[in-house]
Amino acid sequence: MGGKVTCTLGEVKQRADFIVYWGGNPAECHPRHFTKYTIMQKSKFLPRGRKDRTMVLVDIRETKSAKAADIFLQVKPGKDFELITILRAMIKDQHVTDEQIAVTGLSREVLDDLVGRMKGAKFGCMFFGMGLSMTRGKHMNSAALLTLAAEMNAFTKFVAMPMRGHGNVTGADVIMRWQTGFPFGITFNRGYPRYNPGEFSTVDVLVRGDCDAAFIIGADPGATMPQPAIEHLKRIPTIVLDPHVTHTSRLSRVHITTAPQGIAAPGTAYRMDEIPLPLKPPLKSPYPTDEQVVRRINEAIAAKPFWMPEGSQPQMLTAQV
Amino acid sequence: MSIALHLKRQPTVPLEAETISPDRLADLSNSEIRSLTVYHGKRQLPLGEFFDVEGERSDELHLHGELHKVRWIGRAMSRGSIVVHGSAGMHLGAYMRGGRIEVHGNAGDWLGAEMKNGFIHVHGNAGGQIGAAYRGSLSGMKNGMILVDGSAGLEVGMRMRRGMIILGGPARDFTGLQMKGGTIILLSGAEIRTGAWMNRGVIISLKPLRMMPTFARASDAIPTFVHLYARHLKQYGVTLPCSPAEGAYRVYSGDLSIPGKGEILVWQPADVDMPLHTQVVSCKGVRQ
Numbered sequence: 001m002g003g004k005v006t007c008t009l010g011e012v013k014q015r016a017d018f019i020v021y022w023g024g025n026p027a028e029c030h031p032r033h034f035t036k037y038t039i040m041q042k043s044k045f046l047p048r049g050r051k052d053r054t055m056v057l058v059d060i061r062e063t064k065s066a067k068a069a070d071i072f073l074q075v076k077p078g079k080d081f082e083l084i085t086i087l088r089a090m091i092k093d094q095h096v097t098d099e100q101i102a103v104t105g106l107s108r109e110v111l112d113d114l115v116g117r118m119k120g121a122k123f124g125c126m127f128f129g130m131g132l133s134m135t136r137g138k139h140m141n142s143a144a145l146l147t148l149a150a151e152m153n154a155f156t157k158f159v160a161m162p163m164r165g166h167g168n169v170t171g172a173d174v175i176m177r178w179q180t181g182f183p184f185g186i187t188f189n190r191g192y193p194r195y196n197p198g199e200f201s202t203v204d205v206l207v208r209g210d211c212d213a214a215f216i217i218g219a220d221p222g223a224t225m226p227q228p229a230i231e232h233l234k235r236i237p238t239i240v241l242d243p244h245v246t247h248t249s250r251l252s253r254v255h256i257t258t259a260p261q262g263i264a265a266p267g268t269a270y271r272m273d274e275i276p277l278p279l280k281p282p283l284k285s286p287y288p289t290d291e292q293v294v295r296r297i298n299e300a301i302a303a304k305p306f307w308m309p310e311g312s313q314p315q316m317l318t319a320q321v
Numbered sequence: 322m323s324i325a326l327h328l329k330r331q332p333t334v335p336l337e338a339e340t341i342s343p344d345r346l347a348d349l350s351n352s353e354i355r356s357l358t359v360y361h362g363k364r365q366l367p368l369g370e371f372f373d374v375e376g377e378r379s380d381e382l383h384l385h386g387e388l389h390k391v392r393w394i395g396r397a398m399s400r401g402s403i404v405v406h407g408s409a410g411m412h413l414g415a416y417m418r419g420g421r422i423e424v425h426g427n428a429g430d431w432l433g434a435e436m437k438n439g440f441i442h443v444h445g446n447a448g449g450q451i452g453a454a455y456r457g458s459l460s461g462m463k464n465g466m467i468l469v470d471g472s473a474g475l476e477v478g479m480r481m482r483r484g485m486i487i488l489g490g491p492a493r494d495f496t497g498l499q500m501k502g503g504t505i506i507l508l509s510g511a512e513i514r515t516g517a518w519m520n521r522g523v524i525i526s527l528k529p530l531r532m533m534p535t536f537a538r539a540s541d542a543i544p545t546f547v548h549l550y551a552r553h554l555k556q557y558g559v560t561l562p563c564s565p566a567e568g569a570y571r572v573y574s575g576d577l578s579i580p581g582k583g584e585i586l587v588w589q590p591a592d593v594d595m596p597l598h599t600q601v602v603s604c605k606g607v608r609q
Contacts, residue, residue: 088578100534
């Protein structure tokens, strides 16, 4: 089993001499990532900066990031999981045949070289993007890379980190995690949090039509989710909080315009390595912040009678086996 | 005497009805059964709101209706039987310890998840994570048998430890993911990444599989235990070919990335051009 093997970007900047980008295009999607944290910075431990670091890019096509990379590995589409599993076998000196390696579109020499460099590194760091986590296999692709990073710690220090995008998604995960113990896909219907992605994650709930209301904050599922999910959002009362009118606003019953975070609303954003950063708004907005709106909705709900019957306790599902 | 429950109102959101289990209903009168609590979303309602109940004090349950929104039926049951005439929702027979479940229709995800014993037969299709371990849990089903006539979804038998899953139709990706033991029999094959990260256990497929590149081909043989399985499975109407005249099983072992000792057996029908004795290498020494 994997687990999260991670560190802050400060550590990457100071120490990481071996950096892998897997299924992402940081040159275009995270343009400051190279210069601020990963390959360009000089530090006490890597005084020559870029010259002391090795960068590997794994992707299905040669993107602009390939120019920045020392080694570019072009993996066949949909073979990331296979490639990572082969690497897991190779770091343990298991015999994998040339034909089996050829399935991934790479050769034995390339992988032997990669494994040698990985084991020889002082501090390795793997960043993975949507090319890995959103293709066939989904969470298992990410799990594979996290497990590889965990297992590499038998030889040297290794970490893995997702390349998050879209505003404060890391913040949502972090807050849910310290409040409930789980990052997403949580239900509270029994009065306590239960976690089961696939059953309680938003897209699955909407596709199956399992919810009878939706409250959407800081997201635009109307633009990104599959058609059955959008159809269900149209059917049920959907409430959207957003600074501007989105695709989801158009199919919702209520749209509440809020002040944009970081521009006109203060708050805390989490960087992709889960470091909280305060947002200091330079402008003022006539609209309320998301927080103010949610607080007022909460107050209105609190004025209603409690949803559990008088004196009853929710029955814990887990306590009954 | 048995208890019959007819769904009279389709729930609008998932109905969590773990009380529909022979253990719970066996000693209750009709009115007590109707007043049992079910969770319609977050609201606690009596079972009688959704079901017409006939009969009382029995561990034989007959469920009628499209119950695809009703979850956790037969949770942790240890005796008796449940027959669903229609479809069933997620977590059917999860944590089951004994008894029988039969579904004349389709079943949802997490069918028989983490079951310890018992028998489940789904005549239609089932969802993903059959007999699997729940997220964060180390092992899935520990014993018992799940028989699905139709197709199945992702991650069938994920982290299962013992027991048997038989799928009549095709399965999707990651069948037998991180398997730790037990047997999965695929009568119509599976999509990709079958047996990924498996540690121990056996997957038998009667159709060609797209193998993970981290499996090593061992031999072509008909292992002795297949004969035993074939004989045992006859009573369920499942035919496992095990005569050398018909062909042989191509044995793969893996997953090398663990490194695991799992086995995948893929049936190879006899090639008429080749003499049989060159194909069947050995019947002994494959499983030691």
